[in-house]
Amino acid sequence: MFENLSQKLDKALKMLKGQGSITEINVAATIKEIRRALLDADVNFKVAKEITDEIKEQAIGSKILIAVSPREMFIKIVYDKLTELMGGQKQDINIKGDPAVVMIAGLNGAGKTTFSGKLANFLKSQGRQVLLAACDVYRPAAMEQLKVLGGQIGVEVYTEMESKDAVQIAQNAIQYAKANNKKIVIVDTAGRLAIDEVLMKEIAALKKALNPTETLFVVDAMTGQDAVNTALAFNERIDYDGVVLTKLDGDARGGAALSIRKTVNKPIKFISTGEKMEAIDHFYPDRMAQRILG
Ligand code: GDP
Numbered sequence: 001m002f003e004n005l006s007q008k009l010d011k012a013l014k015m016l017k018g019q020g021s022i023t024e025i026n027v028a029a030t031i032k033e034i035r036r037a038l039l040d041a042d043v044n045f046k047v048a049k050e051i052t053d054e055i056k057e058q059a060i061g062s063k064i065l066i067a068v069s070p071r072e073m074f075i076k077i078v079y080d081k082l083t084e085l086m087g088g089q090k091q092d093i094n095i096k097g098d099p100a101v102v103m104i105a106g107l108n109g110a111g112k113t114t115f116s117g118k119l120a121n122f123l124k125s126q127g128r129q130v131l132l133a134a135c136d137v138y139r140p141a142a143m144e145q146l147k148v149l150g151g152q153i154g155v156e157v158y159t160e161m162e163s164k165d166a167v168q169i170a171q172n173a174i175q176y177a178k179a180n181n182k183k184i185v186i187v188d189t190a191g192r193l194a195i196d197e198v199l200m201k202e203i204a205a206l207k208k209a210l211n212p213t214e215t216l217f218v219v220d221a222m223t224g225q226d227a228v229n230t231a232l233a234f235n236e237r238i239d240y241d242g243v244v245l246t247k248l249d250g251d252a253r254g255g256a257a258l259s260i261r262k263t264v265n266k267p268i269k270f271i272s273t274g275e276k277m278e279a280i281d282h283f284y285p286d287r288m289a290q291r292i293l294g
Helices: 005-016 024-040 045-059 070-085 112-124 140-153 166-179 197-210 225-238 255-264 285-293
Strands: 100-106 130-135 156-158 184-189 214-220 242-246 268-272 280-282
Touching: 005 024, 005 070, 024 045, 024 070, 024 255, 024 285, 045 070, 045 255, 070 255, 070 285, 100 112, 100 197, 100 225, 112 130, 112 140, 112 184, 112 214, 112 242, 112 268, 112 280, 130 140, 130 166, 140 156, 156 166, 166 184, 166 197, 184 197, 197 225, 214 225, 225 255, 242 255, 255 268, 255 285
Parallel strands: 100 184, 100 214, 130 156, 130 184, 214 242, 242 268
Antiparallel strands: 268 280
């Protein structure tokens, strides 16, 4: 297991003992340990450097209070910084509209279809009328998977199994929702194993045609550093509103959350923590800061 930040700092802070204030020289080892803790948590190298530079600036010159241990002081500075950088507060999705359209995008295997089901279940439990639209036209298995999930949670799934036109299916689903008093349409889209031009063009065209109320980019937290590149590429093409971080039930430390937020500057709105339909939660920056620091 990784040493957590607190353990790492214990070593580094020995050097600070007996010093009256934090200076460039005596803080270097501490900053190094903070950076190492961030890297261990899979925070992107460049992002970790930027953050530790900011922390250093903030810490230099501050008095080490005799009553408060310097370790606690540093941990608080780092924790507050990470929480702030990840947006401070939880952020909701926009589901105003008649119907509201929530588009779900991301690479294959990121957890889009599973998350679509979870979000439908989550909104249904708040008493909302939801329709799922199966628009992954390349994987009939994904459409079937969505149907099965819809059956489990008692949410209707709009499909056109013979059609290969995602835009048309989604538009028909929206018409169907209007005619059947559904207030939110969740559109599950196709992915690819890697970013490619065809996928990007298609997803951009779908977004343009649907003009969704909310577009969510789904990314697997276990993909660590790659998550940032994928997040950037999708943002360039579809300018999404929020990020969903999946598979946080695994041992990913969650550094991807910080890297994506700092690099793409889009809020993370939901996390997914398992395969069950209930394994969904809002993204709370303070909890993620805690997880990153260990
Ligand atoms: P899609 O290709 O993006 O639609 O991905 P899927 O929704 O089909 O998910 C891919 C695999 O990851 C499936 O086996 C899911 O059960 C699994 N999965 C999705 N979300 C999570 C999660 O939060 N935790 C875990 N452990 N598995 C997940």
